[in-house]
Amino acid sequence: MTGPRYTPLTESLPATVPFVGPEAQERMMGRVFDARLGANENIFGPSPAAIAAMQAAAGEIWMYGDPESYDLRQALATDLGITPQNIVVGEGIDGLLGYLVRLLIGAGDAVVTSEGAYPTFNYHVAGFGGVLHQVPYQGDHEDPQALMVKAAEVGAKLVYLANPDNPMGTWHKGADIAAALDLLPDGCLLILDEAYVEFAPEGTAADIDINDPRVIRMRTFSKAYGMAGARVGYALGAAELITAFNKIRNHFGMNRAAQAGALAALQDQAYLAATCAKVAAARDEIARIAVENGLSALPSATNFVAIDCGRDGAFAKAVLDGLVARGVFVRMPFVAPQNRCIRVSAGRPEDVAAFAAALPEALAEARG
Amino acid sequence: MTGPRYTPLTESLPATVPFVGPEAQERMMGRVFDARLGANENIFGPSPAAIAAMQAAAGEIWMYGDPESYDLRQALATDLGITPQNIVVGEGIDGLLGYLVRLLIGAGDAVVTSEGAYPTFNYHVAGFGGVLHQVPYQGDHEDPQALMVKAAEVGAKLVYLANPDNPMGTWHKGADIAAALDLLPDGCLLILDEAYVEFAPEGTAADIDINDPRVIRMRTFSKAYGMAGARVGYALGAAELITAFNKIRNHFGMNRAAQAGALAALQDQAYLAATCAKVAAARDEIARIAVENGLSALPSATNFVAIDCGRDGAFAKAVLDGLVARGVFVRMPFVAPQNRCIRVSAGRPEDVAAFAAALPEALAEARG
Known part of the structure; x- marks a missing residue:
């Protein structure tokens, strides 16, 4: 008994996933995220x-x-x-x-x-x-x-x-x-x-x-x-x-x-407009939190904010790890020099507050 | 300005669809089907x-x-x-x-x-x-x-x-x-x-x-x-x-x-078992209707019944067209000799009744 014959292309590909889902991270951590701000999901939800x-x-x-x-x-x-x-x-x-x-x-x-x-x-x-x-x-x-x-x-x-x-x-x-x-x-x-x-x-x-x-x-x-x-x-x-x-x-x-x-x-375009306004407000708040912590936020035309952590990719990754460990799901760019940033999705006030609470500790830890 | 360069394989393929959906048929007919028995959907629905x-x-x-x-x-x-x-x-x-x-x-x-x-x-x-x-x-x-x-x-x-x-x-x-x-x-x-x-x-x-x-x-x-x-x-x-x-x-x-x-x-396996019992009863009823109309039904281990219309594919297609014209969505096999049959999905009593009402007329019309 032999197995199937894959195409040469299939043979050459890795079994991979472009993004690990937050659920997989939660299963590994054994806890659920308090704030899900990593996948640019729109927490305000649909109409x-x-x-x-x-x-x-x-x-x-x-x-x-x-x-x-x-x-x-x-x-x-x-x-x-x-x-x-x-x-x-x-x-x-x-x-x-x-x-x-x-x-x-x-x-x-x-x-x-x-x-x-x-x-x-x-x-x-x-x-x-x-x-x-x-x-x-x-x-x-x-x-x-x-x-x-x-x-x-x-x-x-x-x-x-x-x-x-x-x-x-x-x-x-x-x-x-x-x-x-x-x-x-x-x-x-x-x-x-x-x-x-x-x-x-x-x-x-x-x-x-x-x-x-x-x-x-x-x-x-x-x-x-x-x-x-x-x-x-x-x-x-x-x-x-x-x-x-x-x-x-x-x-x-x-x-x-x-x-x-x-x-x-x-x-329901009225709802869409209201969502975009909420997202804009959340972006502003995320940028304010960044500045409050001595970081800077890039202007954004999306529902997320790239926060410049001011050092290299290893430092940003440490900040990210600190946030994740504190129950705040975020992601970050993959390549330098963009990977000096972390990427935080706009969320409801309670989500953004969870980020605001976790960030100073994550930063202090990363600065170690 | 030139268009995109497709792969040779893409160029060779027709734009096609394996099945035309019942909604497309409804749009062409300008009316909604009374009974949707063509796609082997399970009308009893989920738990x-x-x-x-x-x-x-x-x-x-x-x-x-x-x-x-x-x-x-x-x-x-x-x-x-x-x-x-x-x-x-x-x-x-x-x-x-x-x-x-x-x-x-x-x-x-x-x-x-x-x-x-x-x-x-x-x-x-x-x-x-x-x-x-x-x-x-x-x-x-x-x-x-x-x-x-x-x-x-x-x-x-x-x-x-x-x-x-x-x-x-x-x-x-x-x-x-x-x-x-x-x-x-x-x-x-x-x-x-x-x-x-x-x-x-x-x-x-x-x-x-x-x-x-x-x-x-x-x-x-x-x-x-x-x-x-x-x-x-x-x-x-x-x-x-x-x-x-x-x-x-x-x-x-x-x-x-x-x-x-x-x-x-x-x-909810209890619901599944109940569904399968309902489907079996509907299959029996569809087979009974077939016999009542001088046709025969193939034994089925699915949620549909192939009804042998007793002549060739053109005749079965005429029966099918007659059913569709009367608001009963059914399909049929594509190749001979299986295309002597029409295929009717198990449905609720009211769906099967709509089929029972339409079949004699569709048959009479097909027999010309």
Whole structure:
């Protein structure tokens, strides 16, 4: 009896996970976090209308979800002034990134991203045999020009750019992103990850023609809409590209209650605005706490704040460990010099208070 | 401006969907189905405890699901007398089949299934460039020996076998499946799709060592547990194979409420038993209606009944169209001679009554 024969690519891949979940950390620690501020979840949660829609749909969960996510795509199309043919709904941006990489990237194909940007994208690129080329951040911002120049240099088929950025929370004006497109080489697609765009200042979303074949945007109900656990993301782009997802996606992959919840969330824009205001206030409070402790906070257009701990990555990691040990779940950037920071998600007053209480002790311990 | 450069494989694939959803049919017809008996959904729905768990989790949907599905895997492991390392939880069997094909199948790799068996599996095989070899049903049963012999003949890396079978509802004794394994060639993995096994007679689940590297089983909360819209499936197999899913799966792909609902559903085995009894009664009633209309029903170990319409595929399709036009959603097998049948899911008395009312008219119309 012999085991299965994997593909050579499968054989070459490690069994890994882009992020260890907080539940796994809790199991290791033997205690539950007091404040869950590490995964940029939106603790303010979804609109009550969305919760009610999901609860109602629980009673109808014996039915598969609509494989076309028709109602949600119609509503998004109306909202955005585009057609449903420009929208594909999927299992979070993570799921959509996987499909997109699969559509375009085979063994040896070049892909460009920023060093320290979203690890799950890199995971998908590796998973399909792509070759990742990385450019450094520029002053804690992703560098659109450098990304495009690198893409031309290596003949990339895909470039990844998050605006606003994760993990730093920084952002570019949409007009600057649009202008940088002039540098994108022929036959290269820009993934513009706008997961956090609802939190950002007006003008952050680039004004790019939906039919422009050079760009696909990714958006989500996980962040501003407060539904990370529902797994509803969507991609916007030219109809030909969007249709290509139908060649490979898991057509019956969407949770039916999540579809209903996302639709209801979309229809409650007043709640969304109120959430964004709460998030802005929490960001301010987190920045105030940082300063109070002799640290500094980076300006943020997201629902998290990168706090500059003022020394190197080892020091920031010590601060992070101290916070985690005190029941406050946070994460931090992976590469220097961004890893001088810790990343703290906006939370309710009680969550932020738990962070405020733990930080001085964690800092004192790290300064040892 | 040029568009993106797809992989050659992507270019070669059609934009397709293994099944058109009933919602799409409803939109085309401009009316809602009175009875939804086409997708083998379990209309009796999940345990009230599962609904309550999903409703409670809706309020916590701001959190990502646990990427390890730890609690659910622990509970399944205890139930099955295996370890969590033998279990991977995924976005329905459809999602898990996609991951598994990706792990094993590259361009030109041979795969074996039955002609007329699960189209979504074939979709995944095509989507990764595999070459599908098909063997015919034998007396409306999948033919384990013929599948294994074909696998040896073509050097297959994967064989797909559903027990009980979909779309015919027939089944083999587990012992016969286990015995057929002797014919499986070295280095070939058998996918044993047991989506409907909870409905089947004792002894249908094959007694195969969980560490046997030749077999992976797929099970689901979509059928007997009544949670198709939640998207929770699981695969059981040797730890090495199960771990390989962690190389490529969407780690944060599970809906958090669905995880909670599946756990609660698993813990209510009394409800499961009651559901299976209701399904058995509905199967009997559907068979009785078939006979009353001069047709015959195939014995079924699932939650659906294949009704032999007594003529060819065109006739069965006319009967199906007549049912659909009368508000009764059903489907039918794709290939001859199985396509002499229509496939009717077990439902509540009112659903089955709607079928009973529509069938004589649909038959009369089809007979012209």
